[in-house]
Amino acid sequence: MSVVDPDVRTEKPVRARLSAANVTLAHGGGGKAMHDLIDSVFIDSFDNALLETMEDQARMSLSALMRHGDRLAFTTDSYVVSPLEFPGGDIGKLAVCGTINDLAVGGATPLYLSCAVIIEEGLDVELLRRMVRSMADTAKAAGVAIVTGDTKVVGRGACDRLFINTTGIGVIREGLNLSVSSARSGDAILVNGMLGDHGATILNARGDMALTTPIASDCAALHGLIEDLLRAAPGTRFIRDATRGGLATVLNEIAVASKVGIDIEEAQTPLREEVKGFCEILGLDPLYLANEGKIVCVVPPGEEQTALKAMRAHPLGSESALIGRITDGRAGRVSMQTVFGGRRIVDMLIGEQLPRIC
Amino acid sequence: MKFVDEFRDPAKAQSLLVEIRQMVERIRPKMNRPLYIMEVCGGHTHAIFRYGIETMLPDEIELVHGPGCPVCVLPMGRIDDCIAIAERPNVIMTTFGDAMRVPGSKKSLLTAKAEGADVRMVYSPLDALQLAKANPDKEVVFFGLGFETTMPSTALTVLRAEAEGIRNFSLFCNHITIIPTVKAILDSPDFQIDGFLGPGHVSMVIGNEPYQFIAQHYNRPIVVSGFEPLDVLHGIWMVLKQIDEGRSEVENQYRRIVPEGGNAVALDAIGKVFELREFFEWRGLGSIDHSGVRVREAYAAFDAEKKFTMPAVMIADPKACQCGEVLKGIIKPWACRVYGKGCTPETPMGALMVSSEGACAAYFRFGDIEKIRSRRVEAGIEEASA
Numbered sequence: 158m159s160v161v162d163p164d165v166r167t168e169k170p171v172r173a174r175l176s177a178a179n180v181t182l183a184h185g186g187g188g189k190a191m192h193d194l195i196d197s198v199f200i201d202s203f204d205n206a207l208l209e210t211m212e213d214q215a216r217m218s219l220s221a222l223m224r225h226g227d228r229l230a231f232t233t234d235s236y237v238v239s240p241l242e243f244p245g246g247d248i249g250k251l252a253v254c255g256t257i258n259d260l261a262v263g264g265a266t267p268l269y270l271s272c273a274v275i276i277e278e279g280l281d282v283e284l285l286r287r288m289v290r291s292m293a294d295t296a297k298a299a300g301v302a303i304v305t306g307d308t309k310v311v312g313r314g315a316c317d318r319l320f321i322n323t324t325g326i327g328v329i330r331e332g333l334n335l336s337v338s339s340a341r342s343g344d345a346i347l348v349n350g351m352l353g354d355h356g357a358t359i360l361n362a363r364g365d366m367a368l369t370t371p372i373a374s375d376c377a378a379l380h381g382l383i384e385d386l387l388r389a390a391p392g393t394r395f396i397r398d399a400t401r402g403g404l405a406t407v408l409n410e411i412a413v414a415s416k417v418g419i420d421i422e423e424a425q426t427p428l429r430e431e432v433k434g435f436c437e438i439l440g441l442d443p444l445y446l447a448n449e450g451k452i453v454c455v456v457p458p459g460e461e462q463t464a465l466k467a468m469r470a471h472p473l474g475s476e477s478a479l480i481g482r483i484t485d486g487r488a489g490r491v492s493m494q495t496v497f498g499g500r501r502i503v504d505m506l507i508g509e510q511l512p513r514i515c
Numbered sequence: 516m517k518f519v520d521e522f523r524d525p526a527k528a529q530s531l532l533v534e535i536r537q538m539v540e541r542i543r544p545k546m547n548r549p550l551y552i553m554e555v556c557g558g559h560t561h562a563i564f565r566y567g568i569e570t571m572l573p574d575e576i577e578l579v580h581g582p583g584c585p586v587c588v589l590p591m592g593r594i595d596d597c598i599a600i601a602e603r604p605n606v607i608m609t610t611f612g613d614a615m616r617v618p619g620s621k622k623s624l625l626t627a628k629a630e631g632a633d634v635r636m637v638y639s640p641l642d643a644l645q646l647a648k649a650n651p652d653k654e655v656v657f658f659g660l661g662f663e664t665t666m667p668s669t670a671l672t673v674l675r676a677e678a679e680g681i682r683n684f685s686l687f688c689n690h691i692t693i694i695p696t697v698k699a700i701l702d703s704p705d706f707q708i709d710g711f712l713g714p715g716h717v718s719m720v721i722g723n724e725p726y727q728f729i730a731q732h733y734n735r736p737i738v739v740s741g742f743e744p745l746d747v748l749h750g751i752w753m754v755l756k757q758i759d760e761g762r763s764e765v766e767n768q769y770r771r772i773v774p775e776g777g778n779a780v781a782l783d784a785i786g787k788v789f790e791l792r793e794f795f796e797w798r799g800l801g802s803i804d805h806s807g808v809r810v811r812e813a814y815a816a817f818d819a820e821k822k823f824t825m826p827a828v829m830i831a832d833p834k835a836c837q838c839g840e841v842l843k844g845i846i847k848p849w850a851c852r853v854y855g856k857g858c859t860p861e862t863p864m865g866a867l868m869v870s871s872e873g874a875c876a877a878y879f880r881f882g883d884i885e886k887i888r889s890r891r892v893e894a895g896i897e898e899a900s901a
């Protein structure tokens with residue numbers, strides 16, 4: 158749903174034209190150049206009434222917010238992925254989806270985003286425009302509004318081309334209390350599809366490995382899927398997006414916070430053949446690869462089948478799977494039945510130095 | 516990649532396990548102690564933990580995770596030397612990811628990088644050469660390490676640098692060779708290994724002939740095995756079969772990859788560029804004669820040890836370390852004084868905690884120690900702890 162009424166404006170205002178091909182320090186200087194950049198690249202794309210007022214802050218009505226629930230959810234994340242564009246997405250899409258997902262996994266309806274960019278001097282204006290459009294399109298499709306922002310330009314080498322921070326506000330409806338410490342023995346663990354696609358895509362797109370694996374990032378806004386899931390399985394205990402550190406990290410977080418054991422089955426864990434092969438060659442463990450469109454859900458016994466059905470009915474969850482259970486085994490321990498029939502521990506990742514993936 | 520599933524078939528694993536149990540039943544009365552099988556190669560260690568193979572085997576079989584992780588066995592002094600080169604202005608140090616975390620006496624390459632040294636991760640030595648071409652005003656050094664598996668690509672890179680006349684590339688050579696090390700283990704007085712899994716990838720290069728002495732002089736079976744879980748299990752099965760039948764031979768489980776005579780092209784490149792050092796220092800095992808290689812005089816222009824001066828100080832392993840005993844299978848990793856206390860994967864004291872192929876790190880990350888120990892106590896192999 159759109160929270161900003163598009164009909165407030167009557168006609169589209171005329172935008173300043175930006176003639177420069179590359180961003181220069183002048184575009185961060187606060188003068189006319191900066192205004193032209195903001196006006197022609199950001200305001201034009203984000204295109205909403207709240208932003209257009211050009212005040213120093215977005216103002217939103219409390220009573221309108223309260224129609225969605227009784228608690229505010231507030232989150233922030235910075236995006237520094239390299240390369241900026243990759244199969245399945247780009248930094249703009251990532252910056253919008255990532256923050257929406259951080260709101261949605263708490264059960265919040267995502268409503269507003271901010272967008273702060275740090276641009277390295279010399280960035281191609283067309284590229285910037287593409288990234289900003291991508292943010293705008295993603296936000297629009299997700300029904301959230303980008304309502305405030307900031308632009309800084311720094312000298313060459315002070316950042317890598319383009320960094321984006323987005324902060325999000327959402328509202329959690331009454332009575333919903335998802336918590337990482339609420340998992341109980343017997344609960345089912347569900348994921349909404351193939352794991353590791355984003356991590357593998359970024360590693361692959363960096364070109365360091367010279368592999369031409371056809372994989373695309375799973376970058377997507379998941380609030381719709383989560384809404385369906387919560388409707389079908391109102392007893393859902395906890396949801397988290399499996400971003401950096403992948404599935405393994407989220408499972409460890411749950412096991413520690415809820416003081417439970419976790420058993421998963423490798424054979425039930427959805428992994429693309431391409432991603433498996435890619436990991437095989439590079440000696441990576443796909444359980445630790447980042448995702449940008451995957452959630453791990455803990456659902457009480459009795460609700461797992463309806464939950465699975467609802468998730469599978471959503472386009473972003475067609476390959477959802479039940480991968481394991483919470484157990485009363487040793488607290489904090491995640492173990493996995495391997496495809497080979499053996500059993501191993503799935504531990505927290507220790508300081509692996511992966512390139513920038515989000 | 517579909518083909519790999521064939522080597523991970525749990526049904527095939529079960530039928531091998533049934534036979535393994537039968538053989539152990541027959542062998543056990545003659546032994547009166549567990550059967551020790553050592554896998555020499557870090558790749559096997561990884562597969563064993565990755566697929567939980569140890570949890571599937573009968574308690575009477577003890578897998579001893581050998582010295583086959585080249586990152587783990589590098590002594591601190593060599594790391595210090597590498598860091599000294601990396602910290603010189605104008606140097607770009609390149610290496611494989613794992614090597615960056617190995618602690619020297621003061622810091623690791625990763626720390627040096629954080630402090631400002633230009634250290635970059637590459638996936639092959641050719642990437643380093645590429646980097647040298649792209650940065651003609653810098654000295655690009657490749658921190659080369661590994662067994663015969665990685666030696667050929669390093670050697671070919673040096674040959675290419677020579678052919679293309681690239682002068683700002685050099686190699687800090689820490690390549691080591693497997694055979695003298697296995698021999699050192701066989702010769703150690705507390706030696707108690709009953710059979711070996713031979714390193715498949717190394718054998719791809721050197722062939723099977725170099726292992727003959729293990730079977731002939733030391734009367735121990737050795738089976739060169741692949742790295743899929745079924746390969747490893749099949750390798751163990753073949754070792755047991757030899758023990759059961761009273762044979763000790765070199766057998767090749769990994770025939771689909773390992774040619775009997777090795778790879779002539781790779782051996783040729785190695786021979787051209789490298790020569791044996793008189794001795795090389797191993798972390799946890801000490802100095803072993805002829806166990807390392809250096810760059811031949813003819814390629815001195817590409818030898819970082821000749822190009823740069825470095826401290827070259829030998830640094831002893833910390834006293835509390837029991838890596839040597841773990842490597843030889845005398846104690847299990849968790850029996851080491853500092854395991855999980857002073858020595859963890861985040862702050863490794865000993866070599867075996869460094870990379871995921873090291874036995875201690877593998878147990879720490881993947882092994883359900885309590886479960887293994889309680890099973891061992893039950894089987895009477897280990898004493899219950901106080």
Ligand code: SF4
Pocket residue numbers: 835836837838839841848851852853854855858864865866867868869875
């Ligand atoms: S715990 Fe550390 S010091 Fe002890 S044997 Fe293992 S690696 Fe060596």
